[in-house]
Amino acid sequence: MTSTQSKFFWYELMTSDMDAAEAFYKAVVGWQTEPFPASDFKYVIFKPSDAPKSGVAGLMALPEEAAASGMRPAWLGYIHATDVDAATESLRKAGGTVHREPSDIPEVGRFSVVADPQGAMFMLMTPNGEGGEPAPPMTPGHIGWHELFAGEWSAAFDFYAGQYGWTKGEPMDMGPMGIYQIFNIDGEMAGGIMTKTADMPHPFWLFYFIVSDIDDAAKRVTDNGGKVLMGPMEVPGGAWVVQCMDPQGAMFALVGFRN
Missing domain, CATH: 3.10.180.10 (2,3-Dihydroxybiphenyl 1,2-Dioxygenase, domain 1)
Structure with a gap:
């Protein structure tokens, strides 16, 4: 296994039209898709064709409260944190903004939604378990x-x-x-x-x-x-x-x- 500590290890598209976005990225990037069964809302996993058992990104609807606050459809990345609560508090003390306090996703991990001191948004997550070996450089779909x-x-x-x-x-x-x-x-x-x-x-x-x-x-x-x-x-x-x-x-x- 390769440590993902402090690296981007997951990516998520929040969009206004999930079906259209799914079709678009399947056509453009060549991803396969499947629904995430453990979620209590619609969530789609994007998977490279070379590794159909391993997803690289997710797709979900832009939350209503985020859209109401002016957020547009966007890709966000997750940075791996050993302790998401401590990492979130450290970010806050360093001048970052916490948009969502740490919370649990059953069977997935614990995450928070944050922004750096200049406003660029990303996520922090302590996942359940480690990922596998990274794909070789320039592998399509990654x-x-x-x-x-x-x-x-x-x-x-x-x-x-x-x-x-x-x-x-x-x-x-x-x-x-x-x-x-x-x-x-x-x-x-x-x-x-x-x-x-x-x-x-x-x-x-x-x-x-x-x-x-x-x-x-x-x-x-x-x-x-x-x-x-x-x-x-x-x-x-x-x-x-x-x-x-x-x-x-x-x-x-x-x-x-x-x-």
Whole structure:
């Protein structure tokens, strides 16, 4: 088993139309789906085609109270915490916001809904049991990168480093867009942090789903009613990325090669 402590290990789409979103991501990413039987409300598991017994993400309806407060459909990530109660309190003391106090999900674990001091939302969870071995790099259907568009990147990095032990990788100078700071978890590159542009309404996390061919996948986005907002753009290592919006308005990204 591989420890997932302080890593993103689960991803969840909260959306305004579950059936449409399920069909969209099945078509675009190639995920299989199945309902989660232990839930007392509708919850769908997304599974890669190479590992049909192991899910990588979930799908649920955007809660009415969240929609009423102005939250739009969005992807959120879960960071593994050994003690979610202690981690939630630590985040609060460090200037973060707790949107939902820790509570239990039967047969799954204990979680909280939080935001960093600049407002980017995520979840903390102490799951029941550990996950399996991670998939090899660039395996289609898995999550390949985590990107934070922060209010100010340096302070954001300091927060995550202080709370979760993330370390700095190589910074990249993006010219007018500023510094793109790679962050490592357990010595491995896991994502990047940069200061958001003025047209972005608030800080947020963006997750990159791996596909086998980036051009084919970008076409599937638009063919199925989504939008390509940026790309395809080549990134270090020879892969290509696109940033997208699904038909309900949730932002996501894809990473893959050109075949």
